[in-house]
Amino acid sequence: MRGKLSRLHAARLPRQNVAIMAEIMTPDLPSPVSPLKIGTRGSPLALAQAYETRMRLSEAFDLPEAAFEIVAIQTTGDNRAMIDADRPLKEIGNKGLFTKEIEDAMLAGTIDIAVHSTKDMPTVQPEGLVIDCFLPREDVRDAFVSPGFKGIADLPEGAVVGTSSLRRRAQLLHRRPDLQVVEFRGNVHTRLKKLNDGIAECTFLAMAGLSRLRVLDQVPATAIEVTQMLPAVAQGAICIERRSNDQRAGAMLSAIDHNETTQRLRAERAFLAALDGSCETPIAGLAELKDGQLHLRGELLRPDGSEAISGALTGPLAEAEEIGSTLARQLRDQAGPGFFDWHA
DSSP states (O other): OHHHHHHHHHHHSOTTHHHHHHHSOGGGSOOSSSOEEEEEOSSHHHHHHHHHHHHHHHHHHTOOGGGEEEEEOOOGGGOHHHHHTTOOHHHHOSGGGGTHHHHHHHHTTSOSEEEEEGGGSOSSOOTTEEEEEEOOOOOOOEEEEOSSOSSGGGSOTTOEEEOOOHHHHHHHHHHOTTOEEEOOOSOHHHHHHHHHTTSOSEEEEEHHHHHHTTOTTTSOEEEEOTTTSOOOTTTTOEEEEEETTOHHHHHHHHTTOOHHHHHHHHHHHHHHHHTTOOTTSOEEEEEEEETTEEEEEEEEEOTTSSOEEEEEEEEEGGGHHHHHHHHHHHHHHHHOTTTTOOOO
């Protein structure tokens, strides 16, 4: 594992890291006696992401892993009873339901930094907190998961599909209005059990999560190309949050920030922010770098899938935020007021 990280480190860490590390005096670095505390949700995927963060920091500063302590924190979104009941996320809160308790702990000083799936994060952080570090992005695609079918087109008419994502629900119904979509929450193993219990014919997960959990060879999953299902904004990206006045954490995290991912997410998160996106709004977006230019695609859908509006915009990398907000305005103008309203 350490050898693998060394290769990642050599390939991805920016050159200025030597200067950054030189500026951090040894007494200020964490140690097994006084570790840097990394907050995370307690799910297997969240822990895997925290472990990756710990390894990257350990490698960047040549510190033992014991200099970093993983602190698992239960959030509202992890409530077992709500997961088992498949309660829709829009009924129990917004994106903050996966982060509030973790952010409260950071503001209280119980933890030093927090590791999140960026797609779960609101575009505005609580006062005193900042997100300015992103790890190298994984596969952005969605995964079609089914023990009996290979893809959406193979599903029989009227098939029952399980997902808790409003984006995926709307995209599915836009493409296949005959499908019956039911709420489907829980981690990978929970959802697979529900499939085996016959609750639905298929479900959807992020390829990035399956890869990070190293279960791609254990799950009946087929990647869906982004031309067929545009992913959620920031899907596949890990972000690290810190206190805005914590200069030590800021300097350490700058050493593992992945610049290309950061630039792409500048555009995607600006796109989402301009649309006031939340868990109640079916929005998809993906930024890619091509020939030194940033290319952003976006999609808005009615929650019932009856209409979809999409567009794309390309421009200089330095104008990433402006590209995101401009594309959002263009699509919002096309959509008109009340586009995201639920209709009986």
